[in-house]
Amino acid sequence: MRNQIEFVVYGKYALFTDPVTRIGGEKFTYQIPTYEALKGIVESIYWKPTITWIIDEVRVMTAIQTEVKGMRPAKYQDAANDLAYYTYLRQPCYQVRAHFEFNEQRPDLAFDRNENKHHNIAKRAVKCGGRRDIYLGTRECQGYVEACTFGEGKGFYDNYGEINFGPMFHGFTYPDESTSQDWxxxxxxxxxxxxxxxFIRPEVCDIVRTIKKGKAKEFKAGENFKAVEDEYIEMFGEEK
Structure with a gap:
């Protein structure tokens, strides 16, 4: 597929939080990464508002194991500490395949739709381990990215058959990614x-709930947005 990147992301721990378990301050991870978490990882590798990343597939390389830790988060009502238990995934490792498309909801950025340059920068960013810090779900779960070929190597579940995980969170649709202008x-x-x-595409999800009304931020070249050529020179110190 055009505009596609493939990489492996791994770390010591991961916490892809189930929103239902966050009400009491304690967190419990999903067994697998959510679409939104993987999209966040890809956007940490490389992102511009001109493009929208679509997560195609994820391959679970290691066994799904959890570990419970006692934490002392700050209370919601004051600055004191509370006691809570967080359940993390141990030694997670995933191969990810994703591609980008131009965001048709951003006609103000049509001047920046240069397919080859965005793709080249994205591939370079993967080889560099990402442009920003990588987190596996939450900030305390540091992740690391390396380029790979999707499907290569031995995975724990290669011949495991089918596993259904039940209903779970897919992701957010932001105002600048939808015609409805809703979050x-x-x-x-x-x-x-x-x-x-x-993964199914965001627009194919049957269960969608509106959180609140929103408005897309406007970008103007030379004021609050840099052209892809300037971004490339800043990153690699050369023109392409």
Whole structure:
């Protein structure tokens, strides 16, 4: 597929939080990464408002294991500490395949739609380990990115068959990514086949809930937005 990148992301811990378990201050991870978490990782590798990243597939490379830790987060009502238990994934490792498309909801950035340059920068950024820090769900779970070929290597669930994870959070739809100008949350039912989860596109999700009304930020070249050519020179010190 055009505009596609492939990489492996791993770390010591991951916490892809189930929103239902956050009400009492304690957090419990999903068994697999959400679409939104992987999209955040890809955007930490490289992102511009001109493009929208679409997560195609994720391959679970290591066994799904959890570890519970006692934490002392700040209370909501004052500055004192509370006691809570967070459940993390241990030694997570995933191969990810994603591609970008131009954001048609941003006609103000049409001047920046240079497919080859965005793709080249994205591939270079993968080889560099990302442009920003990588986190596996939450900030305390540092992640690391390396370039790879999707499907290569041995995965724990290669011949495991099918696993259904039930309804879970898919991701957010932001005002500048939708014609409705609403901030929405999406739900879906993922299925893993021999370690690989193929994500449905955001617009295909059947269960969508509007969180609040929103408005897309406006960008203007030379004022609050840099052209891709200037971004490339800043990153690699040369013209392309």
């Amino acid at each position: 929405q949350a999406r739900i879906w039912v993922p299925t893993m086949q021999n370690g690989i989860i193929t």
